Amino acid sequence: MKRILVSAVVLSMLFAATAFAYEVVDVKNGGSIKGKIKASAKVDDLVLTIDKDVEFCGKSQPARMYILSPALEVKNVLVFIEEVQKGKAAPKTDITIDNNKCVFEPLVGVAYKGANFVIKNSDNILHNTNLGLLLKDKRSTVYNLALPTKDQVITKPIRRGGLHAIKCDAHAWMRAYLFVADHPYAAVTDASGSFEIKDLLPGKYKVTVWHEGFAEVTKEVEVTAGKASDLSVTLSKK
Amino acid sequence: MQVIKISKAVFAFTILLWGFAAITASAVFAEENRTLELGKIVYEKHCVICHGEKGDGKGAFFAVVQEASLASGIYPRDFTIGVFRFRSTSTGCLPANDDLRRIISSGILRSHMPSHPDLPEAEATAVIEYVKTFFAEWGQMEPCKPIIAKKPAWLGMPDSVKKGEKLWKDMKCWECHGDMGKGDGPKSNQLKDDWGKQIVPYDFTSGAAKRGDAPEDIYLAYTTGLDGSGMPSYEDSMSDEDRWHLVSYTLKLMGLVK
Structure with missing residues (x-):
């Protein structure tokens, strides 16, 4: 009887799981979302004051937070679709997070569930890489790893999806941001503020435009087969 | 005719099976509900x-x-x-x-x-x-295997304490917890927990570790980290043996061994 009960539960769980899981399909003649992200006004980048490990890290560092072109195009903006039911397979590529000269490289990136975080310390000092998933205004620890020695590499599976904030408790100024999903539909803007999300099945998508220093914007975008839908957004400083 | 009969039988059987599954599933859910009610x-x-x-x-x-x-x-x-x-x-x-x-x-x-x-x-x-039930992802996250702390026979022996002392330095424990484990290292004054509140590294000489001060508790704190607090995990950065040597030295800082 117990065994039957267990299998009934397993069965119902399987049903629940398949109802929410991302479905991988071949996408032929899909549509895309592309555009340019700009700032509403000129913003100067911040300078970070450093007060720990100054011999190694220096006394100050550019924050690289507001990287704007003369036309106010913003670099390093994350553009992502939070929930996608169906689409092409996500790449299996791992993401390297390097603690390099007291900053995280990359500052902003996209990673995929099922692949790995490859966390590296290129510095001759202790760093710790504390990854947290941002849940509304709260933070849920994903991993907090000590990297006390130079050239240390720790590989960890990517298990949870969503917007991750990375910090180093030893160096309060260090931070990085990653969007993680089980699908490939996310991008980071380049120096001209441009991005492109390709191979989407036709339909309506809720797209989020996120940057650490600007107010978040979410828009609904309709995608049609074989065409590019425009999503150009002007962001205001937080 | 024969085919219809068979398919009817299969149909009836399927319905029966589904009914049975539904009843057993609801029995499980009823039991779960009773637990949650309590x-x-x-x-x-x-x-x-x-x-x-x-x-x-x-x-x-x-x-x-x-x-x-x-x-x-x-x-x-x-x-x-x-x-x-x-x-x-x-x-x-x-x-x-x-x-x-x-x-x-x-x-x-x-x-x-x-x-x-x-x-x-x-x-x-x-x-x-x-x-x-307060954390929506609990049922979806794969459960992790508990780590079993198996205290070695040489724990707290002079040789192990000496190795631990070097590790305390090399693993940069002192940066937060201080040279003598008093929680007064150079990085101790700027630490914040995940809720943005100031937090102080543990003073090992105080004799009141929140997690417990048995060697196994210290070993697990080093191994698993204390998520949310800023204390990172050394599971991937140190061998199991070295983590126990570090416990040996910690016991010395706590005044529990010589």
Whole structure:
């Protein structure tokens, strides 16, 4: 009887799981979302004051937070679709997070569930890489790893999806941001503020435009087969 | 005709099977519901005053705790984000049932979490299941295997203490916890927990580790890290043996071995 009960539960769980899981399909003649992200006004980048490990890290560092072109195009903006039911397979590529000269490289990136975080310390000092998933205004620890020695590499599976904030408790100024999903539909803007999300099945998508220093914007975008839908957004400083 | 009969039989059988599955499943759910109902009663009796109705740590006592000094300034755990400091599981993992069971029965030193040694087993089990419902991902995350702390025979021996002393330096424990383990290292003054509140590294000479000060507790703190606090996990950065040597030296800092 117990065994039957267990299998009934397993069965119902399987049903629940398949109802929410991302479905991988071949996408032929899909549509895309592309555009340019700009700032509403000129913003100067911040300078970070450093007060720990100054011999190694220096006394100050550019924050690289507001990287704007003369036309106010913003670099390093994350553009992502939070929930996608169906689409092409996500790449299996791992993401390297390097603690390099007291900053995280990359500052902003996209990673995929099922692949790995490859966390590296290129510095001759202790760093710790504390990854947290941002849940509304709260933070849920994903991993907090000590990297006390130079050239240390720790590989960890990517298990949870969503917007991750990375910090180093030893160096309060260090931070990085990653969007993680089980699908490939996310991008980071380049120096001209441009991005492109390709191979989407036709339909309506809720797209989020996120940057650490600007107010978040979410828009609904309709995608049609074989065409590019425009999503150009002007962001205001937080 | 024959075919129709067979397909009718198959159909009837399928319906029967589904009916049976539904009944057994509902029996399981009924049992689960009974556990959660009991868990809710226990929670509302013992836990809600601090941890709050929504499990977000904002119960009636929250404001009082907020005013407490830094040394005892711990506030009730927010169950809605699935972050727990005292686990036997790796960093980023949910705790094992036994980890929660232990905190319920022993409480947490230097915090406002009291012990509940007399709580009946069924009530403890039920309240653990109820607490899990506050974090939506709990059922979906793959459970992690508890790490078993197996104390080596040489723990606390002079040779191991000496090795641990070098590791304390090389692994940069002193940067936060200080050369003598007093929690006064050069990085101790700027640390914040995941809720943005200032936090001080543990002073090993104080003799009141929240997690417990048995060698196994110290070993697990080094291995799993204390998620949410800033203390990282050394599971991947040190060998198991080295982590035990570090425990040996820690016991010396605590004045428990020479």
